[in-house]
Amino acid sequence: MALRDQSGPYFGEYGGRFVPESLIAALDELDEAYKAAKVDPVFQAELAHLHSTYTGRPSIITEVPRFAEHAGGARIILKREDLNHTGSHKINNVLGQALLARRLGKTRLIAETGAGQHGVATATAAALFGMECVVYMGEVDTERQALNVARMRLLGAEVIPVTAGSRTLKDAINEALRDWVANVENSHYLLGTVAGPHPFPVMVRDFHKIIGEEARQQVLDLVGRLPDAVTACVGGGSNAIGIFHAFLDDPSVALYGYEAAGEGAETPRHAATMTKGRPGVLHGARSYLLQDDDGQTVESHSISAGLDYPGVGPEHAWLADIGRASYLPVTDDEAMSALRLLSRTEGIIPAIESAHALAGTITLGKQLGPESIILVNLSGRGDKDMETAGRYFDILDAGAEQS
Amino acid sequence: MRSVESVIAARKAAGGGALVGYLPAGFPDLRTSIEAAVALAENGVDVIELGLPYSDPVMDGPVIQAATLTALTAGFRIHHAFEAVAEITSRVDTPVLLMTYWNPVLQFGVDRFADELLAAGGSGLITPDLIPDEAHDWLAASERTGLDRVFLAAPSSTDARLSQAIEKSRGFVYAVSTMGITGARSDVDTAAKALVARLRTAGATSACVGLGISSADQVREVLQYADGAIVGSALVKALADGGVTAVASAASELATGSTLS
Numbered sequence: 001m002a003l004r005d006q007s008g009p010y011f012g013e014y015g016g017r018f019v020p021e022s023l024i025a026a027l028d029e030l031d032e033a034y035k036a037a038k039v040d041p042v043f044q045a046e047l048a049h050l051h052s053t054y055t056g057r058p059s060i061i062t063e064v065p066r067f068a069e070h071a072g073g074a075r076i077i078l079k080r081e082d083l084n085h086t087g088s089h090k091i092n093n094v095l096g097q098a099l100l101a102r103r104l105g106k107t108r109l110i111a112e113t114g115a116g117q118h119g120v121a122t123a124t125a126a127a128l129f130g131m132e133c134v135v136y137m138g139e140v141d142t143e144r145q146a147l148n149v150a151r152m153r154l155l156g157a158e159v160i161p162v163t164a165g166s167r168t169l170k171d172a173i174n175e176a177l178r179d180w181v182a183n184v185e186n187s188h189y190l191l192g193t194v195a196g197p198h199p200f201p202v203m204v205r206d207f208h209k210i211i212g213e214e215a216r217q218q219v220l221d222l223v224g225r226l227p228d229a230v231t232a233c234v235g236g237g238s239n240a241i242g243i244f245h246a247f248l249d250d251p252s253v254a255l256y257g258y259e260a261a262g263e264g265a266e267t268p269r270h271a272a273t274m275t276k277g278r279p280g281v282l283h284g285a286r287s288y289l290l291q292d293d294d295g296q297t298v299e300s301h302s303i304s305a306g307l308d309y310p311g312v313g314p315e316h317a318w319l320a321d322i323g324r325a326s327y328l329p330v331t332d333d334e335a336m337s338a339l340r341l342l343s344r345t346e347g348i349i350p351a352i353e354s355a356h357a358l359a360g361t362i363t364l365g366k367q368l369g370p371e372s373i374i375l376v377n378l379s380g381r382g383d384k385d386m387e388t389a390g391r392y393f394d395i396l397d398a399g400a401e402q403s
Numbered sequence: 404m405r406s407v408e409s410v411i412a413a414r415k416a417a418g419g420g421a422l423v424g425y426l427p428a429g430f431p432d433l434r435t436s437i438e439a440a441v442a443l444a445e446n447g448v449d450v451i452e453l454g455l456p457y458s459d460p461v462m463d464g465p466v467i468q469a470a471t472l473t474a475l476t477a478g479f480r481i482h483h484a485f486e487a488v489a490e491i492t493s494r495v496d497t498p499v500l501l502m503t504y505w506n507p508v509l510q511f512g513v514d515r516f517a518d519e520l521l522a523a524g525g526s527g528l529i530t531p532d533l534i535p536d537e538a539h540d541w542l543a544a545s546e547r548t549g550l551d552r553v554f555l556a557a558p559s560s561t562d563a564r565l566s567q568a569i570e571k572s573r574g575f576v577y578a579v580s581t582m583g584i585t586g587a588r589s590d591v592d593t594a595a596k597a598l599v600a601r602l603r604t605a606g607a608t609s610a611c612v613g614l615g616i617s618s619a620d621q622v623r624e625v626l627q628y629a630d631g632a633i634v635g636s637a638l639v640k641a642l643a644d645g646g647v648t649a650v651a652s653a654a655s656e657l658a659t660g661s662t663l664s
Contacts, residue, residue, distance in 0.1 A: 018505055018532050020462050021568070022579055025559035164468055165458065177461045182583035184559065281506040281532075282459060294481045295510030296458040 003248035003324060009198030012321055014314035017197040019177070019284045026184045031199040033100050038206070043099065050095050051210070054128070055085050057092075058214045061222065061375075066345035067358075071365030071374075077222065078378040079215040079243060082350065088380030089211060089239045090121040090192060096207035098125035101188035108132040108187040112176040114141055114169035114235065115306030115353060116148025117380055118192030123157035125190075133157035136175040138168035141305045148384050166299040169235075169309045173283050193236025194313030197284030201313050208242025211377060216246045219375055228368055229254040232377040233356040234327060235271070235307035237316045239379035244325060254326070257316060258360035260302035261329030271300035273312040274320055274327035287314040303332035303388065304352040306380075334359040336392050339382065351380030352388060407498045407526050407551050407574035410449050411609050411630050414661065420626035422447060422661040423611055424654055425502065425635035426642060427454035427467065428484045429474030436474075437490050439642050442651040444497035447658025451491065452529060452633065455484045455503035462504075462531040464586030466636040470643060481511055485523040492524030500553060500574065502529040508541070517544040527551025527574055535571040542571065553577050556602060556610075558594040565605045575609040575631060576602060580616070586636050588615035599629045622660030632661065 009015050017027060037043040051057035059080045068076040081089035101109060109126050111133070113119030119135040126133030135152055139161040142149050152159050165171040173196075180189040194201045194208075212230070219227050230247050232240035234257035247253040262270035270276065273288050280289035282297055290298040290310035300310040319325040335352060338359035343349045350358060354377070361376050368374065382389065390396035405413075411421040424443040428436050440451050456471035456479045463471070488499050501520060508516045508528070520528070527550040533541065535554050545552045551574030556565050558579065568576050580595035581588065595612045602610045612625045613633030625632040634657055641653035 016537050017534065018537055019534070020531055020557070020579075021534055021555040021560055021564070022557040022583075024534060024564065025557070025561065165472070170459065174459050174461050178464075178584045181462070281509055283461075284532075289506075291506070291510065293510070295506040295508075296475065297506075 004245060006315065008202040011315045011318035014287045014317040015198060015201060015285050017284060018281045018286065019197045020181060022181050023184065023197070026180070027197055027199065029104060030100070033104055034199055034203045037100055037103065046099055047096055055091050055095065056083060057210065059083050061215060061218045063222070064342070064346045067342050068365065070341055070345070071362040072368065073370035074365035074368050074372040074374050075223070076361060076365060077219060077227070077373065077375050079211060079375060081211060081239065081377060081379045082354065082381035086117070086121045086124050087383060088117040088121070088351065089208060089242060090118045091124070092210060092242065093192065093204045093207040093238060094118070094121040094125045094190060097188065097190045098129055098131070101190065102129055104188065106186060106188040108134070108183065109190045110176050110179050110187050111135045111190045111192060112169065112172035113137050113192065114172070114308055115304065115351070116141070116145040116152065116384060117306060119157070119159070120148050120151050120155070122190050123152040123155035126157060127155045134179065135159050136162050136172040136179070138162050138166070138172050140167045141169065144388055145305055145384060146387065169305070170297060177283070193238040194241050194315060195236045195283055195285055195287065195311055201285065201315055204238055205241045205245060205315060208238055209245040211239065211242035212244060212246030215243060215375055219373070223373055226250055226253050227373040227375040229256055229364060229372070230375045231256045231258065231357050231361045231364065233307060233353050233379060234259045234312060234316060235309045235353065236311065237313035239377050241313060241315055243375070243377040248324065255319070255324065256360060256364060257325055257327040258330045258356045259327055260304055260307035260356055261331045262301040262303070264331055265329040269301035270329065271302040271308050271310065272329040273310060274316070275329045279317070282311045285314045287317040288312050303392070304335065304356065306351070306353040307356060328360055330356040330359045336389070338362060339389065340393065348378070349382035350378055351382050352385045354379045405496065405498060407450055407500060408609050410498055411575060411611070414449055415630050419662045420629065421449040421611065421631035422622060422658055423450040423452055423631050423633040424448035424638055425452040425454060425633065426638055426650070427456055427471050427474055428487045429456055429477065429479035430470040430642070431473060432477060433483050433487060435647060437487050438647045439650045440487070440491045441494050442647050443638070443654045444495035446651045446654035447661065448497065448654050450631070451497050451499045452502050453484065453487060453499055455481070455501055455507060457504040457507055460504060462584055464584045464636060466639050467585050470639050481507055485519045488520065488525040489523040498526040500526050500529050500551060502531065505530060505533045513540040513544050517548045517550055521548045521550060525550070527553065529553040529577060531555060535567050538571070545573070555579055556598060558598050562601065562605060565602055569602065569605055569607045575611045576607050577633070578602060578610050578612045578629065580612050580614045583614060585614055587617035595625065596628050619657050619660035622657055626661060
């Protein structure tokens, strides 16, 4: 079977459904609806129409030669998901799931969010479709992503800061699952990444695979051949699987996922799930997981709220195990340095999440050399990160000097 | 050691039903959690459901979340649960089921976990995030050891899934009274009664209702149609507020609802 044809519920030994029985009926209902929608031309036309008139698809690609000078001279091409409406790739999945939710007669959307990008995208779709929207966000994240909290509220969503556990994305998912268990009749849990119980990993991937499908053709049109490598940042892994998927059965194309190493994968403060984790069950699926000897989830750390997650999607775990994709750690400092570099050399301010992919690409470009072509998923824009970047580079105060 | 199923059957035969009481191991500390569980047994609780604290308890409401977090912060380890089970079962004749999310069992090793639980005198597991469909290893380990396995049945479960839950469960089927998570509620959902009726039709002979039950009246009401009533958050709250004495009197009060009136 082609690697692209994997459709769950298992990817190798990963995936499945480790959830309370109360959710099984809703997952089955969703699975049925999704399978039907997948082959329904009306649904596909609706989604395509939204993408062309609302999301702004196809997103363009941009070659970045001045940035590439710092990456061994490799040709570097960015897939510009940052230019989508709401500022990241997240809208691809959100519109797909919101359409499904409407088909299922659900009137309320529940979402978790880390950086706020998925929450903003969900709040946007709820506004567009006239649905109620509740977004769970770790209290720590509401502080470091205050701007996105305001955006969600402006869009009419209720943002609930989660004070349990580590008060980040993992705990926001727990709260969202609890809400869904209690309100499953009228609510759809619009999960924002390729994790969670089946059918989420497959469905979310399918809604994002348009990224790679567009980019594959765009790169062919631009340079006349496939890239040597495709790179993306990996938290839960939605943008990465979105751009990887079209290339899974192109053996000449290497796939690299860069996970957040925080203060260093060798320190206790990181979110490098594949590098440092081992298989376990969290949030409804079996996958790699940061955990202690007892199977208690370990708190992750990253300067990037969107990558600050101790798990990863099951398809990535499988791709790592079979050797189809490589997953490497990138520290906070490396990511921030790449963020500044892209800003200064190309006039594009990436999200801190995406900056992890850029940092990894700099190292990769030096390895692959000037003849190589690397496609990078620029999954989001950095507007939301100005507070964090401003503090990191100490350029917030009126009197601060250009660093 | 009496089996969970026989304890429930005996209570039912006597005209009432079983009172199942939940408390987390290690809360507020291991010693007190053991004393509190013994107090449950000595005050009318028929089956003890001992919770294994876990970092991501998606099925639990705020009271149990706070208690299990306290236990984890204080250094709770899996072996503490076996120690607690061993001491409780050495002091009282009440069967003890461990309630655990799946990942701790998986990481400990399913067979090793089953062996240790059996050695400690435990009766089996209640697995809130493990459905029978994903439970091959646990089904095998419980067959080998004879441990009970309690799966959940929900109001939203199809008839086929209810039958599967009944077929795969041993001890009892945990009927989820409402679409929600743990926590006291003023009235137990009417969905519980309908669910138990469906379970009966599907052949269930041992069905206990849980989620939201916090008073003797609710226990009495549930036992009109179910074989057991499961109380969790209300007991945890009593323990948190007033220690072992308070949890003993809360259990004793709840137990008035489980006898023939």
